[in-house]
Amino acid sequence: MIEVDDVTVSYGDVRALDGVSMRLDAGAVYGLVGMNGSGKSTLFKTIMGLLTPDSGRVAVGGQTPTRARRAGTIGYVPQSEAIDWAFPISVREVVMTGRYGRLGVTRRPRRADREAVAAALERVELTEYQDRQIGSLSGGQRKRAFVARGLAQEARILLLDEPFAGVDKRTEAKISELLRECAGDGGTVLVSTHDLQALPRLADRAILLMRRVVAQGPPEQVLTAENLIKAFGLDPIEHERSAG
């Protein structure tokens, strides 16, 4: 569903991704793990066609990323920091933006759109909050609103940039369950997370990123001490010993 082949992406002199390759199939959840600055958001933006690689190739459902995005194939839940929470828009309207690709030129939602939005709000348990301004929700509720937008879009691919940051365990479990359902319905889900403990339950496959792919495969095979040291730097205990 997503093919990333030897992709290198730079911001001026900063090389954010260096020869990254991966293949993401339909019907699975992929957990993307790496330290701050390892290139996770850059990878999402590249798959979305918002950044152009210096070299290498990305295909999304056999199309270029830009075409796939414009066709509504990809649902994207950005990092909270990337969203303007003061924007005067209700929770329901945020979720409706997931349907924009399907609305006609009038942009007027049809019954099917309203039903998809209502169903998505129900699934994330935000029905009673639908008329609130998006910025008036708590951090976890905001995340759920954006997950609902991805669900309402009915995209075959869902990319989520740290949907668990700052949410409580119950919300994390709820979002995880929804992502598993999406994969169960044949979707491809790529989710970045810092919660290594929850990864085996969430993801079928883990991808450890440090500008390059350090390891990818079943979570238990990827999250070894050796790989984590490669991806996150020095083992803190070893570091203390050698420093002491």
Ligand SMILES: Nc1ncnc2c1ncn2[C@@H]1O[C@H](COP(=O)(O)OP(=O)(O)OP(=O)(O)O)[C@@H](O)[C@H]1O
């Ligand atoms: N717009 C930009 N201009 C210049 N450098 C950038 C830009 N965006 C990201 N970078 C750099 O590219 C590298 C990868 O950043 P990216 O945001 O992809 O990391 P990340 O893994 O998503 O990090 P985090 O976990 O902190 O969100 C970092 O070194 C970062 O400083």
